[in-house]
Amino acid sequence: MERISNADAGGIVAEIARVIVANKAYLSEIDGKIGDGDHGVNMAKGFGRTAEKLDGTESLDEAMSVLSDVLMSEIGGSMGPLYGMMFSGMAEAIEEAWEIDAVLFGDMLQNGLDEVKDIGSADVGDKTLLDAYAPALDAYRSAIGDGKPMAEALDAMRAAAEAGRDSTIDMIAKVGRASRLGERSRGVLDAGATSCSLILGTLAEGVKRRLDG
């Protein structure tokens, strides 16, 4: 069974933070088209501050908990709670584990997704981060279910997150600020789905790189 060590994987959160900070302007620009243009700024603030707090010795669940705390207590907006709960859900699923294998990783993703759904009011298809997250989890699960190696499942997860992100272009926003635009929200990527696909893609890459063997 392929697995990564929880204790050695905290660096993934720093990698995610780097990607988010690097995409600050891009995320804000997307957000500006149908939102208020601060998605990148707020995300970079939260993830950047987390990166400063991490010293590289954390386990994956510890690092995720630090990220969650910063997002929940300092960021606000809608992304603070949504991503805050997502990462706390993920952390919770793995906090007892020494090692994260293909099944546990799936459970971790599931727990994160459940938390997001719980606090938010959106469904898949509403042009939110769920549209990147849900298909990514499905793709991962079904690859594992088909007996594919974990690395392949992670690739599938990343690809599905990106495809999911792109699918939001044709959607009409049903929740959040953009929802008031109705038809005018069509034709633009959802900023949350975009940041979510960056997060999940980087997560998948980070795990893949750490797989033994």
Next chain:
Amino acid sequence: MAAKAGTGPAAAVGSARSEGGVPLRFGDDLLLWASWLYYEEGLTQSDIARIIGVSRASVISYLADARERGIVNIAIKTEKLRSLTIAKALQEHFGLKDCLVIPGEGGGRSPFESLGSGGAQALRSIIKPGDTIGVGWGRSVLAAAERLSVDGLQDVRVVQATGSTSAHVPYTPAACATAMATAIRAECIPISAPAIVSRRELRDMLVQETPVQEQLASLEELNRIVFGIASLRPNSTLYSSGFLNDTPKFRDAYSGAVGAIAGHYIDDMGRRIDGPLDGRIIGISLEQIAATPQRIAIASGIDKVPAILAALRGGFVNVLITDAATGAGILSADGREIQPARAAATPVPETGTALPARSSVKKFLNTPEDAVDEALEGAVAEHAAFLRPVRDSNRALIARNGPREGKVGLVIGGGSGHDPCFLGYVGRGMADAVAIGNVFASPPPGPIFDCTRAVNRGAGVLHLFGNYSGDVMNFEMAAEMAQMEGIEVSTVVTTDDIASSAAEDRSGRRGVAGNLFVFKVAGAACDRMMPLSQVELLARKANRRTFTVGVALESCSLPETRRPLFMLGEGEMEVGVGVHGEPGVLRQSVETADDTADLVVDRILSEMDPARGDEVALLLNSLGSTPLMELYIVGRRVRQRLKARGISVARSWAGHYCTSLDMVGMSVTMMQLDEQLRDLLDHPSDTPAFRIG
């Protein structure tokens, strides 16, 4: 993916060229531009006058000035080109070691010729004795090599960076390397194998062959590499050269790619994309390129912006040679605006030219990231008579004269950028505490909870805020936290913005300037010691009877970006705009104040459906930059309309009550009054921004 590198931003830069003015992308140096066109492009003074949009006399004076100031020394100094604003911005933004930007507009030469001249000029100062230089292939690289001639360099080697192709183009890998070696009198090391072979095993065998092995080994010794960046458009060198098979299946495999370097596909972040070419390329690898100390990319073209940006992000380039339009496009696609040209120091064109379009909004700020905290620090000091921090953070403020035993506590809150909303409404008779978030972002649960706990005096707490998903989530979490401590919390969200959703979906509408009336009514009810259930009912009633429509003339800009959130055309206005710059219901040509007022009044009255003899409270609110003068003009017409309808304005206010940073625009709010609401509106209140009695 293409959306990222965005034709949008690039186009925006292109359009930033104001007629008659100096195009932004030429930086601030008119002299340099004129000199380039004259000496490098060989244009006549009249042609230059036409292109720059000044008189021929001005051109003559530019050129004279340029000679005098040593810009022109027969050849234009590369230093001057580097000093172009765009080059500087690119260097800074991407941490480049060097950057050369060719003015690149005007003149009859093809883009490759101009770029080649610039590239040759740069290489002349870059190449040193003892160098081992890798040379990629493509039109730009060949153009640079053909224009380069350097004598007297010792011990220089040129290494062909990729294997060879049989393509019927002049700029094959071998041709490029040979031309470069000839230009600098260097030894040329070819790669005696195809760039791409049909099978992996074949590659593995070929690279074992002694000559190839030796040639490839020299790629490990590069101290510089010069290469082009391929875009993936259909007529890209990559395909037209026959370097690759342009089959649908092949393209599918690389659908995530935005460009290619030395035959390696990369995605928008500059990461390698795996595909059918894996293990079949003979030549330099991406890792080898990244490991080469100096990595010089020569590339231009708006269609290449995504590819160049990806290469920059991937760290494959530390010296960039491009043209101004492309450079501006790259910066723009990565979210960086270029400071506009300031032509004041250079001769001013004589005709009445338009001011250059501003792309960066001027603001009184220190560090943008500190704007919210510094503003709060100032506001808390300014209004110290009314409020103080609940604990040690200015993100949760409590009224000095508010909470008292047995009184329902009123907690309001929201993002920053709406001043005097929300903290201006904290004080006796209105809110007891306010939680404040970042610009346009809800506060997190922490400060809301702190406020809730601080104002609870045994009669429960009302959470009252605008209806935005972020606020709803954060207040909900804070309410849960408070309820766990046994504090009774009720929640009312304001939904007065007519434009934000249809009448049937009242609960989906957002809360805007009507906040003022709802806060006032709820605060008065609290101050009169009404029980929580009744306060809640009254807040709902006030909200139900309050309607707002906003109209924007210009976008606001966030402190951290200083860029407009949205663009309205010269003669356009946005009707129904939200206080975060959310687009409204329609964009139309700017009307007179009276026509605009009519539009707004029509919408409000059709929803309110008042009877003759009804009374309203009226709020004429500036969204930030619209002056009181204009509010009065609009208000005058609003009153005329109401009078004609037999409605009296019982109470009214005009000014800044719920703003959207520096947005130019206004909103009109009306609350349909009854005895009870008017009474509560008249109840004394004493807050920084709203005083009654």
